[in-house]
Amino acid sequence: MIKALGVKLRLEDVSVVRKGRALLDHLSITLESGQLLSLVGPNGAGKTTLLRAALGLLRATSGSIWLGDANVQELAPKQRAARVAWLPQHSSAAEELSALDLVMAARFRFDEAFAKTEHEARRALQRVGAGDAAERALGTLSGGERQRVALAGLLAQAAPILLVDEPANHLDPAQQIDIYRLLGELWREGASIALVTHDVNLLRHLGNADQVRVAGVAQGKLRFECPLTAPQLPERLGALFGVTMHELTLGGQRVLLPERNS
C-alpha cells in the first residue's frame, strides 16, 4: 500500500523559537528513504515540535525543512499530505464518529469517488486487523483498537513518510507489542518512519533491530544518532535522560533498565 518513492525528510539547521524559548535549536537531521529513525529524549526535548515542523503545522524560525526536493512551506496542503502522514500523540477526534469515518477522512488528498474512498478505508482497516471495528464508534473502542484504527488512517493516506508520535502510550503490554510489530511490518513494506518514544526497549519488537536508528534529542538539539544495536547507546541514553542505564540480555537481545542517579 505504501511505496518507497525515494522521498527523504531533511531538516537543515532548523530553529523554532516561541516566546523567547528555543524549542528546536539549530537542529539538522535526515530520515532517509526506507529508514526507521526513533526519536528519543526527555519530556519537552522538542521531539513533537520536530514532527510538527516537518508537517508544516508550525513554521521554523530559521533553517529549512525538505520533503524530497520540496520545501515544506512551499508545498500545497494536499501535496504535503501526499508525502508525509502523521499519527498524533493525542487524538481529538469526535467520539461518535465511526472507525470507518476516521479512516475515510485520511483519503482527503485523493480526488476519487466515494466508493473508492470507502473501499480503500476498509482495506486499510483490514490490513491492521481492525476490519470488524469499521462501523463502531471511536468512543467504544479500546485503546489498542483505537491505535490500530489510527494506523489504518496513516495507511489510507498512503504517504511514503510516516511520523508517529508515542504510538504505544497508555496501552497495555500486549497491545504495545502488537502496535510496534505492525509498525515494523509497514517499515519492511517500504515506509520511512520517524517514531517518537520514551521506551527504547519497545523498539526490538519492530524486528530488524540492527537497522533501526536512534536519535537522542534534548533541549531542542540533536545529541547523538546511532544504530539501536550500537554498544555505546546505553551510556548515551543515560546521559540524555540523566539516569544510569543498565544492560540486560534477554534471548540474545539487549534490554535497558534505567536507575536514578543517586
Add this chain to the structure above:
Amino acid sequence: MKGRVGIFVGVSLLLAVLSLWMGPSFVGETRDFVLFELRLPRLLVGALVGATLSISGAAFQAVFNNALATPSTVGTTAGATLGALLALAFDVGGGVLGVSLLTAAAFGGALVTTLLVSGLAASGRLSKNDVLLAGIAVTLAASALASGVQFASDARALVAAAQWSLGQLPQVGYRGVFLIGPFAAVTLVGLLALGRPLQNLALGEDLAQAQGVNVTRLRFLVLLVASLGVAACVAWCGPIAFVGLIVPHVVRLLIGPKLRTLLPLSFIGGAAFLVMCDGIARVVLQGRELPVGVITAALGAPTLVFLVSRARRG
C-alpha cells in the same frame, strides 16, 4: 441507518406539505388564491430560510468545533438588527433594487459584521476560539450600537423594531422566493461542497491540516458562504431564533454526526421545521398570527432537551 434517513426525509416532506393546509380554511376561489398565491410562496420562503439557517448552523458547529455555535455566531444577526434599527430610526422609506430600504439596510449591516469576522479568520493568525471571540465581540458592539439607536428613536420606531426582532415570514407572494433564492442557493450548494474537508476538521484541526486540508481557507469559505445566505434570510424575515442551533442537534441525535448526512439532513429538516412552525403560528391564535420566531423557540427548546436527555440515558 439508511432506514432512519428515509424516515427522516419522509416525515420532513410530509410535515412541510401538510403545513400548506394549516390555517383558516377557505372555500371556492378564495381557497385557490390563499393556497397558491399566499401559502405556497410563504412555504417556499420558509423552506429556504429554514434550510439556510440549519445547514449554516451545522457547518458553524463543525468549523468552530462548538455545539453552541449558531448562524449568528459571527455577528450576522446583530449586524442585520443594527441596520434595520437605523433604517427605522431615520424613518427611511422607499427602496433599492426592489426591496425596502429596511431590508437593504439589514442586509448591509449583516454583511459588514460578517465580513469583519471572516476577514479576521482569513488572516490565519487566529485560532478558532479567537474567531469565535471576535464574533461575540462584534455581536456585542453591534447590539450596543443598536441600543443607542433605540434610545434615540421615537415610540413608533420602537414598536416596529420590536416587531422586526421577533422574526416573521412576510406575506408577499413570490418576490421573497426570488430575492432569497440566489443567496440561499450559494449557501446550500457551497456548504454541501465543503462537507468533506469539514469532516476532516472533526478529527482535530492539526490532523485535518496534516491530511491536506487548508484549515484557514476552509474556515474563511464556510463563514463567507454561510453568511451570505443567512444575511439574506435575516434581512428578509428578521432574526428567527433557535432553528440553526436546534435542527443540526436533532439530526445528530437521531441520525448521527457524520457531515455527509448531517449537512443535507439539516437542510431538509430545517426547511420542514420552519414551515411547520409557521403553520402552527397561523392557527394558534384565533384571527391573528403569532411571529414564527416565537413558535420555533417554544417548540425547539423542549424538543432538544427531550432528545438530549434520551440520548444520555442511552
